Amino acid sequence: MKVLVPIKRVVDYNVKVRVKSDGSGVDIANVKMSMNPFDEIALEEAMRLKEAGKVTEVVAISCGVSQCQETLRTGMAIGADRGILVETTVELEPLAVAKLLKALADKEQPQLIILGKQAIDDDSNQTGQMLAALLGWPQATFASKVVLEDGKVTVTREVDGGLETLALSLPAIVTTDLRLNEPRYVTLPNIMKAKKKQLDVVKPEDLGVDVTPRLKTLKVVEPAKRSAGIKVPDVATLVAKLRNEAKVI
Amino acid sequence: MVALVIAEHDNASLKGSTHHTVTAAVQCGGEVHVLVAGANCGAAAAAAAQIAGVAKVLVADAAHFADGLAENVAEQALALAGAYSHILAPATAYGKNILPRVAAKLDVAQISEITKVDAPDTFERPIYAGNAIAYVQSSDKIKVITVRSTGFDAAASTGGSATTENVTAVADSGKSSFVGRELAKSDRPELTAAKIIVSGGRGMGSGDNFKILEPLADRLGAAMGASRAAVDAGFVPNDWQVGQTGKIVAPTLYIAVGISGAIQHLAGMKDSKTIVAINKDPEAPIFSVADYGIVGDLFEVVPQLVKELG
Numbered sequence: 058m059k060v061l062v063p064i065k066r067v068v069d070y071n072v073k074v075r076v077k078s079d080g081s082g083v084d085i086a087n088v089k090m091s092m093n094p095f096d097e098i099a100l101e102e103a104m105r106l107k108e109a110g111k112v113t114e115v116v117a118i119s120c121g122v123s124q125c126q127e128t129l130r131t132g133m134a135i136g137a138d139r140g141i142l143v144e145t146t147v148e149l150e151p152l153a154v155a156k157l158l159k160a161l162a163d164k165e166q167p168q169l170i171i172l173g174k175q176a177i178d179d180d181s182n183q184t185g186q187m188l189a190a191l192l193g194w195p196q197a198t199f200a201s202k203v204v205l206e207d208g209k210v211t212v213t214r215e216v217d218g219g220l221e222t223l224a225l226s227l228p229a230i231v232t233t234d235l236r237l238n239e240p241r242y243v244t245l246p247n248i249m250k251a252k253k254k255q256l257d258v259v260k261p262e263d264l265g266v267d268v269t270p271r272l273k274t275l276k277v278v279e280p281a282k283r284s285a286g287i288k289v290p291d292v293a294t295l296v297a298k299l300r301n302e303a304k305v306i
Numbered sequence: 307m308v309a310l311v312i313a314e315h316d317n318a319s320l321k322g323s324t325h326h327t328v329t330a331a332v333q334c335g336g337e338v339h340v341l342v343a344g345a346n347c348g349a350a351a352a353a354a355a356q357i358a359g360v361a362k363v364l365v366a367d368a369a370h371f372a373d374g375l376a377e378n379v380a381e382q383a384l385a386l387a388g389a390y391s392h393i394l395a396p397a398t399a400y401g402k403n404i405l406p407r408v409a410a411k412l413d414v415a416q417i418s419e420i421t422k423v424d425a426p427d428t429f430e431r432p433i434y435a436g437n438a439i440a441y442v443q444s445s446d447k448i449k450v451i452t453v454r455s456t457g458f459d460a461a462a463s464t465g466g467s468a469t470t471e472n473v474t475a476v477a478d479s480g481k482s483s484f485v486g487r488e489l490a491k492s493d494r495p496e497l498t499a500a501k502i503i504v505s506g507g508r509g510m511g512s513g514d515n516f517k518i519l520e521p522l523a524d525r526l527g528a529a530m531g532a533s534r535a536a537v538d539a540g541f542v543p544n545d546w547q548v549g550q551t552g553k554i555v556a557p558t559l560y561i562a563v564g565i566s567g568a569i570q571h572l573a574g575m576k577d578s579k580t581i582v583a584i585n586k587d588p589e590a591p592i593f594s595v596a597d598y599g600i601v602g603d604l605f606e607v608v609p610q611l612v613k614e615l616g
Contacts, residue, residue: 068434070570073437073569074434074437074438076437076438083433083434083437083438095551150415151406151415151416152409152410152413152414152415152416155410175551177434177435177550177551178433178434179433180418180419180432180433180434180435180550181416181418182402182406182418182419183406183409183416183418184406185406186376186402186403186404186405186406186407186410187406187407187409187410187416188410189376189377189407190380190406190407190408190410190411191410191411194481195377195479195481195482196376196377196403196407196482197482198376198399198402198403199399199403201544211485214399215399215544215545216399216400216487216545217398217399217400217496217498217545217553218489218490218496218545219487219488219489219490219543219545220487220488220489221373221484221486221487221488222484222485222486222487223375223482223483223484223485224482224483224485225481225482226480226481226482229481229482234544235534235537235538235544235547235551236537236544270415271414271415271444271445271446272415272417272442272443272444273442273443273444273445274440274441274442274443275428275441275442275443276440276441277433277438277439277440277441278438278439278441279437279438279439280432280436280437280438280439283576283581283594283595285593285594285595285596286581286596286597286598286599287597287598287599288588288593288598288599288600288601289598289599289600291600292600292607292610292611292614293614295582295598295600295611295614296611296614296615298598299559299580299582299598303559303579303580303597303598305502305558305559305579305580306502306526306559306615
């Protein structure tokens, strides 16, 4: 069984981005880029399924600028068997990515596609669900447990107020939540091995997909700042302030 | 222009997120209809008809809608979509699961987690964990939108007099099935609906130590939350998580205990009316957003606070 894992190159989790002074976007020149953390969890889950003998091949896919090849190499160092980059300089919206992934899924014929539930840059939380709809496949989003057996996948999902379990027929889409697993560290020997793995580069045109953005970003601004308040010396003062000043208790 | 809101409900009652979404739909400028897709969901539909500002409630009642499977609910919305200029759902686990399927099949972009409607085609939404706000304009014929509850007041749950219409239910997709649900049983208010939240972070030290927060939450009638650090450390369940990848909350009072204040956490709570921080590190970033801060050992301060509240 083949599994596809799309991975996105994003501004690193620890970077605090700055809004450009002309309001055209956020400044991502010269900041550290990494694999989207939820995608790392997706790849880890695919590797565990492979190590358990349930999956034979894991293919990592990225869409974007040529530097995404670095992200794919990291993905192959984690263990993906090969990588595919859909290279474009167009700023891709989730719908465009879903269409590119659908075209690749039609070619690769996987039984399972595991994606991160959201990317930490645009915080959209759309691609997996869109891809499921375009392929006409069932989906289980926000997964905290994935069991693959007997031609179906049973997924426990993180929902508001608790957990929910769904059974999906294959092929299917799963998107990962934080607690699904703890991704492994990449080792140096694996980084070296990853350099020799196959990495194909295709263009959106090769896949017959129009990736023109649908939304126009008019401007990007800093959020309203919250000013720091005061430090109070003791609990009695705090309670008095909450009662008489803030009037919230 | 007519907007369709996909209601979040448990068949017997509507979730509060639906009311916030109705407010955003009203601001889009046209009439507002609500779709209630469920099984034996008459009570939820009746509640939707009472919401102020709703003109019509569409009810799709069939067994395969009982558990809100995304494949089925999205298909139902698609069957009705042609009549609408806007389709909205709450940006909750429920709405986020369903709506991108609708957008993709309509071949339109989705605008996620809007916090403001500037014009019927222009919306504000936070990106990069709330470190930037994007003003986004859509030229798609149908605007598909998820709504962040904290950005919009709840529409009144009474005062409306919508007509109710039964619609033909779409067929079951047959590709996914519901196995079970384990909802945490709690007498406390739900995190996203609570007026007061007591939240703990890595500074709590262990899951057991969260018990120290319970008397405080009991005294205040508060919900309990946590930072991602506390969830990652396994102290408390994931659905307690407040932040970029957890829940976005804006209560009247947010008490952050032993939370340093990573940007990802602040993204989830900085719109709270009043923020109190209790932390032993005077340099903790949480103090930069707190209205009132106490520098001290939480294991001493929290019991004192309970005592002082009486």
